Amino acid sequence: MAWRASVLTIFPDMFPGPLGLSLAGKALSAGIWALDTTDIRQHATDKHRSVDDTPAGGGPGMVMRPDVLARAIDSIAGDRPRLLMSPRGRPLTQARVEALAGKDGVIIVCGRFEGVDERVILARDLEEISVGDYVLSGGEIAAMTLIDACVRLLPGVMGKEASGVEESFAAGLLEYPQYTRPAVWEGQKIPDVLISGDHAKVAGFRRAEAERLTRERRPDLWARRTDRSRESGEP
Numbered sequence: 001m002a003w004r005a006s007v008l009t010i011f012p013d014m015f016p017g018p019l020g021l022s023l024a025g026k027a028l029s030a031g032i033w034a035l036d037t038t039d040i041r042q043h044a045t046d047k048h049r050s051v052d053d054t055p056a057g058g059g060p061g062m063v064m065r066p067d068v069l070a071r072a073i074d075s076i077a078g079d080r081p082r083l084l085m086s087p088r089g090r091p092l093t094q095a096r097v098e099a100l101a102g103k104d105g106v107i108i109v110c111g112r113f114e115g116v117d118e119r120v121i122l123a124r125d126l127e128e129i130s131v132g133d134y135v136l137s138g139g140e141i142a143a144m145t146l147i148d149a150c151v152r153l154l155p156g157v158m159g160k161e162a163s164g165v166e167e168s169f170a171a172g173l174l175e176y177p178q179y180t181r182p183a184v185w186e187g188q189k190i191p192d193v194l195i196s197g198d199h200a201k202v203a204g205f206r207r208a209e210a211e212r213l214t215r216e217r218r219p220d221l222w223a224r225r226t227d228r229s230r231e232s233g234e235p
């Protein structure tokens with residue numbers, strides 16, 4: 001059965017959007033993954049089809065109603081992780097993406113306005129996931145980010161199976177610098193080692209560069225990585 005993303009949103013027309021093109025789009029047409037959207041507004045009951053109301057306790061903006069959202073969630077079949085895109089969530093990592101890609105799929109709730117009523121998060125056991133420490137105007141682009149990251153890992157999506165293995169984060173490191181033709185461009189040469197044909201030297205160069213970039217740019221990743229090597233008894 002294809003990996004399935006079920007997205008709950010008040011803007012179903014945003015999908016598949018960019019997920020309908022390129023790698024993800026081809027895989028969608030090929031049936032490697034499937035996408036369905038649920039219009040949360042269809043589950044409203046009043047004549048204005050309202051999905052939001054003013055925040056209890058006052059303050060700006062509107063909050064998504066728990067009853068309408070719960071009805072929308074309950075209309076989705078299948079036992080998959082239920083995620084809520086949220087800046088308060090646990091930051092999305094490649095490890096979590098790999099875990100999600102390895103299951104049957106995901107159910108994703110996209111927030112809008114000031115967010116969703118806390119009670120529905122508890123009652124429907126929604127796992128809050130963030131795509132970074134900044135605030136978007138809605139969960140849809142965050143959901144697309146998560147889906148895109150998962151879909152490219154599904155078997156048969158990326159041209160070469162290996163291209164996912166050596167990437168940034170796969171080994172707890174950022175990726176080494178990449179080069180392609182022309183051999184000299186604006187006076188800059190491709191490093192000699194990469195055209196030496198010596199595979200061991202190429203691997204050594206890439207490893208050293210990946211470590212250097214990670215140390216320089218992401219001391220947080222570097223610290224976690226060395227912690228892990230210590231635990232597993234690696235040098």
Ligand code: SAH
Binds near residue numbers: 087109112113129132
């Ligand atoms: N008032 C909220 C922000 C609401 S933004 C707060 O301060 O936490 C509206 C919606 O956009 C959120 O409900 C969420 O679904 C989505 N969103 C915004 N930023 C996000 C992020 N960094 N990661 C994931 N979803 C995000």
